[in-house]
Amino acid sequence: MLVTPRLAAFLIRETFRRSGLQMAASLMRHAPAGVEVHRDLRYGPGPDMLLDLFRPADGADTAGSGPYPLLVWVHGGGFVGGSKEEIAGYLQMIAAHGYTVAAPQYSLAPRHRYPMPLRQVMQALEFLQAQRAAFRLDPERIVLAGNSAGAHIAAQVSALATTPGYAGLVGIRPTVTAGQVRGLVLACGAFDLALTQGVSGVAEAILVRAAGWSYSGRRNFARDGTFASLSVPDYLTPAFPPTLLTTGNADLLRAHTERLYEAMRAAGLEAEAVFWPDYVPALDHEYQFDLDTEPAQVFRDRLLGFLAARTA
Template identity: 40%
Template sequence: MTTARQGGTGRRWALRVLLALAVLGTGTWAAFQLSPWPSVLLIRWAFDKGAVEASDALRKHLPAGVTERRGLAYDAADPDARLDVYFPAQVQGSDQRLTTVVWIHGGGFVSGRRGDIANYLHVLAARGFVVVNVDYTLAPKATWPTPARQINAALAYLQANAAELNIDANRIVLAGDSAGAQIAAEVANAITSPAHAQRIGLVPALQPDRLAGMVLFCGPYDVGLVQWDSPFAAFMRTVLWSYLGRKDFYDDPRLDTFSVSRHVTSTFPPSFISAGNADPLEPHSRALAAALEAKGVKVDTLFFPKDYTPALPHEYQFNLDNEAGRLAMERSVAFLQGLSRDAPSAE
């Protein structure tokens, strides 16, 4: 009798556990279907882990003599509107003004922070540039085109404080990686094309002749190039749902405006464009380069053969321990130095 009673109790307990698991599973499935947030949090966890590892690997490359000003508020009304500025050794205690690279971090529009790439940008600043590292509000908290408008506000702030920050206001370069590259290119489109500025509702803070160039790594520049049957598609669905603010984004007319390479003009600034051969977004970089070249824009590219080994993943440029990463740094620096020679200096 006791054994039978214990057996019944055990079965009831197991049934309760199975029921609880079923409810939990159903609730989890529903949560992922009703909001992008569960998937976004997983992406942030994975991206944050990778960013820490990449940043730690760059410590051995940190140069001497680079100084910084951190946490500057480029829009007092926006708590997310912060930037850091890195200065090479030669500007310390001087009124020298240098070509200024305004870099926008990546993270799929839903992740990332300026600290993730600080070590890399210190290395770049040491090569003779003022480098600005800009934060913006992430999705789903903010949707498209909020980051573009925030970068526009940052450009206004940098021009207003150019003398204090050793910035040559006539030689501004927009740069970015991954999602940041898309944002940078979108802002450049708005600065150089009144029609595109109107499309995204932006009044450019920078005159077109002050935007000297672009440095773009691994960006998503045309939604039409996404392979929706690939493993990468799940990530893109979460990102676009978060960034556009609607799950049924496939028919959203804003996707056309988001697709930067469809709207470039002959007035787009000279550009350095690169991506790794194993990056699922590499076709986007190649398509943007081709679109710009077709418009007569000066383009410098760094792409790799499909059989290049070791295969170069998304954001390959941040790895300065391999030949490809070092080459990307040298080529982008050479491009920036060429812009410095070509553009007039601020008085």
């Protein structure tokens, strides 16, 4: 019997690293010219507290010269892996349409546990706002986004900024207000702790168990009352931002996205979904980054339309 999740987390991290390298190379083929890139900007004292920033270059064919709306995209990796470099090409593509896009790195489990990534993303937001002039960004037009584990972090940061009392419960100081967060983009995320118990497949169950144990620090994380605060559907208020959600029809975490979408609709909140219930061949986790396929292109276009509408 395992007494620590470290070995499983290491193996998962290595698997994600190899697939991430392939994804990064594929996405860079879609990165357009005319984007200014700033890598490894330090937003805090910790060794992991670095972010990459993308914005239209001077003279690029975009509307005006800023300040641009700010998109903060949090990378995935099951809380134990992943990196901002994996999605750089995708974020450059978005920046070319007239946005300042930031990709923060955050500290990984099991060495660093919940809610450390939330605190770090809040610090990244604080840093970006302090540098608004240098980065030509508009702090009153912020969209949060993320994929996989990063989608959960982005959703929870949104809830921390919009749900009274929630920040105190989690122990995080918000650095943005509900009025600043204009929208939220969530791709293939995990949002509901209760759904971690219903995973089918041995490999999938091991992945979910190892990630949850690593992130929480507790073997029986699903029964941990403190860790339960990460279930975003339980902390929705009318101030929660309009949200664009997507998941593949073969995504391991599909039920999480559907659950959050249903909870938002039931609460009368603005939620748009890009789902593929009958698509063949079935779409796996993170399908949206395979920009050589039609479904990924459809979501890209919906994403750009959502950003334009929310930050106009």
